[in-house]
Amino acid sequence: MEPLGVNPHQVDVWSLPSWAECEPGTPPTLPPQPTPTHTSPPFPVNSIINKKICLWSGDITRLTADGIVHSTNETLNERSPNSDNLLAKAGPKLKNELYDNIKYCKTGEVVITDGYQLSTRHIIHTVGPRYNIKYHTAAETALHYCYRRTLEKAVEKRMKSIALCVINAVRRGYPPDQGAHIALRTVRRFLEHWGEQLERVVLVAESIDISIYQLLTPLYFPRSPREEQCACYLLPVDLGDDNGEPFIADRQIRIIDNPQHKYQEHYPLPPLEREEMRVLECDVTCSPSVVDILVVCVRPTRRLSLA
Template sequence: MAFQISKVTARVSVPVITRVLEKQQLSRGVKFTVFHPAANTPPCARGGINIATRSEGKRFSVSSGVFSRSVAVLLGAAGVSAAALSSSAVCAMAARTPINLDTDKSDWKETKKELLSMSMKERRELYRTDYISLDKVPVWKHSGAASAKSLYKANDELNQKISLFRGDITKLEIDAIANAANKTLLGGGGVDGAIHRGAGPLLRKECSTLGGCETGEAKITGAYGLPAKYVIHTVGPIAHGSVGETERRALRDCYYNCLRTATENQLRTVAFPCISTGVYGYPPEQAVEVALKTVREYLEDNPAQMDRVIFCVFLKSDDDLYKSRLPAYFPEDVLPKSKL
């Protein structure tokens, strides 16, 4: 606050002084030097505020007239403003504590706030993993003739919002990645463990304040040492190969609630792993239908709220499965575009 006030004071005082000098008819023959406050050491380092202790340029020669008291006061105010501006800027820089993402001793709230206030360039210095920027993740394109019957109308605008990425979800530099978590939210195996390891101990520390998460729900945290800004945690249904309406509805809720949470937090790029298809035993060939259907319908209802949804897979079998089923939910527009 002091830094902001001093900047305003500095901007205001100089024009005011100029106008007063003109009124005093001192625009000709005036010779003076600018006040230089003796503030070699930041006031914050000395434990108090040090108003300028000396000034240089005391000699003034004027062809006609003398300085009024008001002019002297304004010139003094300008010197004080300059001193406040300089010293408070130094104090602000000195007060910034280095962020340590490798310990759980830090305050997660303050660390999260600081990370979100940083520029991307600054945050990249703190990543605990390599990163893949969004421009390196291509929009999904149809390859060859579609093998699946289209279930929806062609919509190229929606197609441009879809990506299929085979790789490590923890490296994606986007707004949010979804985590296939367990009900404790305290870390586990698979993608859940990878996300916690990449983010560092502060993720677990924040998660411990959330009171867990029920199946189908979604909760959001910071991402800390990950390239993503946020992690949206969701708990998939346990199927063990047997899928009924309860499991289908729960898996649908996972995808929908993650997207809704992203929209509520003004996040426009989201990546999903394959939820529940690992140790939870949801058959991948059935899970892909739920994932694609839910995302397609959410984008139809909220076309302006999302820029990119990335389906992130690790296994080649999942990659092949998505490639074969994506055309059914995001069919290609086969009509030729007008050149007009």
């Protein structure tokens, strides 16, 4: 029998088994004589971090935690089963705050409200990106910041426990497996740097995602040398920077005098101006999809004489 005043449908996050307490499953079978992607485990066994992590499948509004995460759209009025369920259970005051006061949240950003009628102190609302294969780097970066800023906000508000939903949505075209990689490595890196601030992080996955998280979580949170070894073979090459953010290499763009330029073919430059042409170099940090090559013909400014 539940104590008086306790909702029997609520689940205390501290009652959930930690990742460290879950028995490792059967490790995946590696191909014969495989070549490892990483020569050493990118994420070593860390029992302290593993005790903070929980993997759970269910309705996030049932969890009793300091904070839960709500994935929504830019105008905070997304119509989806999860959003409708959360807004209905939290009560009309949450809708009033979102629609009348906050009104908007950019992709990759977060806003925070009270939990109102839910069994949580705070709700962190965030907007996941739409996925387009042509701009996948931008989508990966935005998703990384959804998770990272959510965790940063939890630390800022001195939360000890937080329930993270799957922010990348299939309805926005985001591949579930790629989204899980971003989520897991961002959480892992955050706990490596600021783990002392959070004591419990519950990864809440629905039926469509839970099998993916069960498969990938051991790669980022290994519990044994065997899981470490598997991670060396199964993790992707690009694991982002120290924070888990997708890495974009600086690309050097050279601005040169192109002798084949059509302008010069039809309108040759005077000899003096040809001698004053210069080769300019600059370092630009950008997505490969944004800038591929830039060729500019530079002409010096002429001085005008009024004599």
